[in-house]
Amino acid sequence: SAVVAQEKKLVPSEKGTLSRREKLEKIGFVFNDSGKLKGINGNIFARKILRKWILLYTVTEKLFYLYEDGFFRIVEEIEVSDMIRRYVNRLITDCWSTSLENQYLPALKREALTPRPMDSERDLLNLDNGMLDLRTMKLLPHDPQYGSTIRIPIRYDPKAQCPRFLKFADEVFCGRAELIKTVAEMMGYTLTSEVRAQVAFLLYGGGANG
Numbered sequence: 001s002a003v004v005a006q007e008k009k010l011v012p013s014e015k016g017t018l019s020r021r022e023k024l025e026k027i028g029f030v031f032n033d034s035g036k037l038k039g040i041n042g043n044i045f046a047r048k049i050l051r052k053w054i055l056l057y058t059v060t061e062k063l064f065y066l067y068e069d070g071f072f073r074i075v076e077e078i079e080v081s082d083m084i085r086r087y088v089n090r091l092i093t094d095c096w097s098t099s100l101e102n103q104y105l106p107a108l109k110r111e112a113l114t115p116r117p118m119d120s121e122r123d124l125l126n127l128d129n130g131m132l133d134l135r136t137m138k139l140l141p142h143d144p145q146y147g148s149t150i151r152i153p154i155r156y157d158p159k160a161q162c163p164r165f166l167k168f169a170d171e172v173f174c175g176r177a178e179l180i181k182t183v184a185e186m187m188g189y190t191l192t193s194e195v196r197a198q199v200a201f202l203l204y205g206g207g208a209n210g
Contacts (some may be wrong), residue, residue, distance in 0.1 A: 024091060028104070037095055042107035049084060049104075050111055054144050057112040065118065070142035071126055071151040072118065081105065118147045122194040126151040134192065152191065 021031060028045030030038045049055070054067035055075075064080045065072035075083075084104075085096045125132040126148040130139040139156055173179045186201050 029092070037092060040100055040103045042104040043111070045104045046107040046111040049087075049108055052087070053083070055080065055108070055112045056114045056118075056147070057109045058118065059113065059115055060117075064112070065149065067144045069151070070128075070130075070148075072144070072147065072149045074149075080108075084108075114147070116147060118149050119193050121146045121148065122192060124148070125191060127154055127156045128152075129155045132156050150193075 018026070021035060025031065027048040028041040028043075030040060032038045056065040056067075056072065057063070058065070064075045064077060066075045066080075081101060085101070088096045088100070121131075123134045124140070124146055125134060126142070126146075127139075128151065130141055131143070131146060131148070132139055137158070139158075169180045169183065173183065189197065189199070
């Protein structure tokens, strides 16, 4: 078969170099004496997967999260399974099987396990060009350590102006500075996952007022 034909090529290396078989063994693949794939060391292979992809597995939700483009997105287990299946089949042609998967997927969940809730850094706002620290108003680089699952599609520019918005607010609220400030705080509050203020907003008007 195609698998056996490829396995037969997994021969010992010359001194000072790693053969294809040795490279595969280094990431967890196990072969018998004749070079045929015997199985996989789930612990070693799981760590290899986490070097290739940034994955987290949550305790409470029992969900995988994949980090891409500055934020984590939920990925179904079948998507993670297929992602790794295609990777395994690239390493050794068509070698994947459910029995092989069962040797590494449970280990992957444990290696990727995070006890920390996602989006727990409530003073950080995830934007297109970085993480805005609301305490210092400094822009930090994106980093998976923040566990952010929401990215607002806006670039932060500390020099940006909003004259049209300010004019609109002044017109709608009849120049009432305190009310305008309160509405601005409401809008800012909805951008974060922070709830320490413990407030509720009630918009009251006579109708047809936007």
